[in-house]
Amino acid sequence: MLSDALDVLACPLCAGALELDGRTLACALGHRFDVARQGYVSLLAAPTKFSGDSADMIAARERFLGSGHFAPLIDAVAAAAGSASAGPVVLEVGAGTGHYLAAVLDSVPDARGVGIDVSKYAARRAARCHARAASVLADVWDRLPVRDGAVDVALSVFAPRNAAELQRPLAPRGVLVVLTPTTGHLRQLVDGLGLVHVDERKSQRLDETLSGRFERLERRRVEFSMTLSHNDVEAVVAMGPSARHLDTKRRAEAIAALPEPLRVDASAEVAVYRRRDAAAGDVQPAQTRS
Numbered sequence: 001m002l003s004d005a006l007d008v009l010a011c012p013l014c015a016g017a018l019e020l021d022g023r024t025l026a027c028a029l030g031h032r033f034d035v036a037r038q039g040y041v042s043l044l045a046a047p048t049k050f051s052g053d054s055a056d057m058i059a060a061r062e063r064f065l066g067s068g069h070f071a072p073l074i075d076a077v078a079a080a081a082g083s084a085s086a087g088p089v090v091l092e093v094g095a096g097t098g099h100y101l102a103a104v105l106d107s108v109p110d111a112r113g114v115g116i117d118v119s120k121y122a123a124r125r126a127a128r129c130h131a132r133a134a135s136v137l138a139d140v141w142d143r144l145p146v147r148d149g150a151v152d153v154a155l156s157v158f159a160p161r162n163a164a165e166l167q168r169p170l171a172p173r174g175v176l177v178v179l180t181p182t183t184g185h186l187r188q189l190v191d192g193l194g195l196v197h198v199d200e201r202k203s204q205r206l207d208e209t210l211s212g213r214f215e216r217l218e219r220r221r222v223e224f225s226m227t228l229s230h231n232d233v234e235a236v237v238a239m240g241p242s243a244r245h246l247d248t249k250r251r252a253e254a255i256a257a258l259p260e261p262l263r264v265d266a267s268a269e270v271a272v273y274r275r276r277d278a279a280a281g282d283v284q285p286a287q288t289r290s
């Protein structure tokens, strides 16, 4: 719930603390942000050109993740996020429906979570993903409305990454967990359904993007085979980035022509990073949060 995350959030206009005033979050300078009826709050500093995933994409993501086919990926993220610190704060940036955030909150006792997404459809869904999660609408390419060093575990799962804004909110001893697809992900669907190809250098590019700010502690590949119905195939395609480029009628025809059920591979890498400044030792204690 939003009220449990007030010590983590910051005013997007002045970076000050936010208090709950009825159904509005307000800072000491009088900046006010209404909580939506669905339970999320928009903390955009200014209108953004990004709208994120559409209602149809979020509905498809809900269907597919609810089916359990990605359970090994969700479990791998939850395992990588496992933290020794008591009652950690978990931030997922580009949280979508909040399935991964909820799994991490379930696996870490007393953890509290914040899911950030720029899609209002995602923010609505993430607002009810877990009793200990708050949902915030914000743009990953902007300064995030989160206090410096307030986060113990940051998650980036199949989502856009802004290295500076993953580092700043992270506590010195916090960890960043990143899940990215490999070229083998959904490979049986890529050509036939015109899905976007994953760059062969994806994990190398990820390390390059993060290397100035983060040091990689571990990376592991998670690969498994799924048995998908046509409905599952439709959902996994409709929830992804290719959904924007594909004509719905042609996609339905191509799916109808596939064998059913169909074996489809999932393949991703889960990497864990810590802040480079923490590695160098020039850090403040993790308690300095407010």
Ligand SMILES: C[S@@+](CC[C@H](N)C(=O)[O-])C[C@H]1O[C@@H](n2cnc3c(N)ncnc32)[C@H](O)[C@@H]1O
Pocket: 050, 051, 052, 053, 061, 093, 094, 095, 096, 097, 098, 099, 100, 116, 117, 118, 119, 122, 138, 139, 140, 141, 156, 157, 158, 159, 160, 240, 241
């Ligand atoms: C592929 S989905 C992944 C969602 C979730 N992590 C999961 O794996 O189920 C990418 C998410 O990033 C969000 N997103 C895209 N651009 C964004 C931006 N500029 N700021 C915040 N979120 C963004 C989309 O709305 C979408 O929910």
Ligand SMILES: [Zn+2]
Pocket: 011, 012, 013, 014, 015, 016, 027, 028, 029, 030, 031
């Ligand atoms: Zn303010």
